[in-house]
Amino acid sequence: MCGIVGAVAKRNVVPVMLEGLKRLEYRGYDSCGIALCAEGQLERSRSTSRVAELEKQVSNRHLSGFLGIAHTRWATHGAPTTDNAHPHFSGKRIALVHNGIIENHAELREELKAQGYVFSSQTDTEVIAHLIDRFYRGDLLKAVQAAVVRLRGAFAIAVICGNEPQRMVGARQGSPLVVGIGEHENFLASDALALAGTTNRIVYLEEGDVVDIHLNDCHIYDAGGKPALREVRMVSVYAGVSELGPYRHFMQKEIFEQPRAIADTLQGLEGIAPDLFGADALPVLRKADSVLILACGTSYYAGLTAKYWLESVARIPVEVEIASEYRYRDSVPHENRLVVTISQSGETADTLAALRHARELGMDGSLTICNVATSAMVRECALAYITRAGVEIGVASTKAFTTQLTALFLLSLTIAQIRGRLTPEQEAEYIRMLRHLPAAVSAVLALEPQIIAWAEEFSRHNDALFLGRGIHYPIALEGALKLKEISYIHAEAYPAGELKHGPLALVTEKMPVVTIAPNDDLLEKLKSNMQEVRARGGQLYVFADSDTKIVSEEGIHVIRMPENYGLLSPILHVIPLQLLAYHTALVRGTDVDKPRNLAKSVTVE
Structure with a gap:
């Protein structure tokens, strides 16, 4: 969600900020803007189109400056209009951009209106700009410090003032913000x-x-207003991550990067040991007599899959909670429960809040599965496993999901070993399977031509059902999510055994039913469920393991998976569902990488 870029330098900062916004486009947005301070005057340009259009506007107006802030907005308060786009001004001296949500914006708005401030937008953000202006007495830092005390909610802000043309102030509470250190900028x-x-x-x-930022120095103050020292880290972010190469979309690129991403996530794996999750992992994992998994969206489905692994392999009870629901209900805390969070970005607001709530309840043992080593989630959890998916640009998660599953399988094996439920022979076999996993995924990717043929048919429908049983039910959920996210086809997933309890009412010849059919203990049950669909005229699209003896016939369309992969089968079976969603969206002509109304990194509640 929402992106912030700000700069103070001895050079024109416009190119830096526009390039920064382009790199943040993957987060999702519906408007963008830039504000500059030039010779003590504030100027801005805003657009409800893409950053490329903003760039044209800035060029046509010949805007430049040595101090500026820029933003991509994902609408919360107020429609995606130019008036609601950031940056927001207060008078002629304060300009501000903001990520997050201010919960007490209504009362602050009324207070500021009574003091003569006029609002030109529907946003909660404009409240902050006017509040800072109200406290401004010639020192931007003091004005921001006074204002943030009045704010309730989550925010990251960057503020400039026309009266101080070589100064920028930032603040964060519940939303990420980083400082970049340069040479005289x-x-x-x-x-x-x-x-x-x-x-x-x-x-x-x-x-x-x-943070108080100038040309040659930065001063950081903690929540109490005292000077604070924060580590300067060398972060190697590959500038070429935004290059498509031979692919049409980032989602397609990231689907095909999964063999490499899984191999990188398993890099250096020689055996199962607690220190995979941190030097202090053994006492934390040994203490756990149950597991609580907190996550949202795709990460939640990874958690549901892990529940099967943890309970069957490690024989430990597991609860999986949607993070946004967990902290708003009365739950029963248990001090020996291991709290596991799953997040691609490590900044997911609901998951962070749920983690903090669990800690407040006395559950101190925490572990995160995360793709960003420097994220808030990693910093706040006692233990971590960093997946190495690389930057994921497409809003619909693909490689982040399969690397999360890979890490969660390792966690299941590790807890099983600690609890004495993993023999050396089993460990060796699982390690062999994990090492072969990238090659197995590559073989599934080779099914793309067959899936493209199915996508043509799917594109003509507005609804679809996805069925799975057991450990593949969460994969059906993920497949349905992918299809609805990027093709805008209404898709729902059910455990196949639930068909007769309601969903069969939806089945007609116009309803495609995608079925995940591995050769496992539930296969015969699944075949019966498939017959229930056929008896109602439904069209079955089946991803079947090669030895299931499910064959194509009238009303049953089959794509055969290259091999049965046992407990790791969910990682293989999700790949064709990703490809089906991608190619269906391609036929329908939707914006695959930036689907409407969605954001990549959900940093607001």
Whole structure:
């Protein structure tokens, strides 16, 4: 969601900020804008189109400056209009961009209106700009510090003032913000990727921090207003991650990067050991007598899959909770429960809040499966396993999901070993399977031509059902999510055994039913469910293991998977579902990488 880029330098900062916005486009947005301070005057340009259009506007107006802030907005308060786009001004001296949601914006708005401030937008963000202006007495830092005390909610802000043309102030609470350190120039951004190619010296601000940025120095203050030291890290963010190469879309590229991503996630794996999850992992994992998994969206489906692994291999009870629901209900805390969070970005607001809630309840043992080593999630959890999927640009997650599953399988084996439920022979066999996994995924990717043929048919429908049983039910959920996310086809997933309890009412010859059919203990049950579909005229599209003896016939379309992969089968079976969603969206002509109304990194509640 929403991206921030800010810069103060001795050169024109417009190219840096526009390039930064382009790198943040993958997060999702529906408007964008830039504000510059030139000779003590604030100027801005805003657009409800893409960053490329903003770039044209800036060029046509010949805007330039040594101090500026820029933003991509994903609409929350107010429609995606130019008036609601960031940056927001207060008078002629304060300009501000903001990620997050201000929960007490309504009362602050009324208070500021009573003091004579006029609002030109429907956003909660404009409240912050006017609030800072109200406190401004010639010192931008003090004005921001005074204003943020009044704010309730999540925010990351970057602020400039026309009266102070070589100064930028940032603050964060519940939303990520980083400082980029340069030579006689410094930067602010919501993501280090925005600064790739500009600087690799990054400071990650902590909760409540306020940063005062000048040409040659940066001063950080904690939530109490005291000076704070934060580590400067060398962060190597590959500037070429936004290059498509031979692919049409980033989603397609990332689907085909999965063999490499899984291999990288398993890099250096020699055997199963607690220190895979951190030097202090053994006592934390040994203490656990149950597991609580907290996640959202695709990561939640990874957690549902892991529940099967953890309970069958490690024989440990598991609960999987949607993070946004968990902290708003009365749950029963258990001090020996291991809390596992799953997040691609490590900044997912609901998951972070759920983690903090669990800790407040006394559950201190925590572990995260995350793709970003420098994220808030990693910093706040006792243990971590960093997946190495690389930057994922497409909004619909693919390689992040399969690498999460890979890491969760390792966690299942590790807990099984600690609990005495993993023999050396079993460990060796699982290691062999994991090492072969990238090659097995590559073989599934070779099915793409057959899936393209199916996509043509799927594109003509507005609804679809996905069926799975057991450990493949969460994969059916993920397949349905992918199809609805990028093709806008309404898709739902069910455990196949639930058909007769309601969903069969939807089945007609116009309803394609995608079925995941591995050769496992539930295969015969699944075949009976498939016959229930055929008896109602439904069209079955089956991804079947080669030895299932399911054959193509009238009303049953079969694509054969290259091999049966046992417990790791979910990782293989999700690949064709990703390809089906991608190619269906391609036929329908939707914006595959930036589907409507969605954002990549959900940093607001």
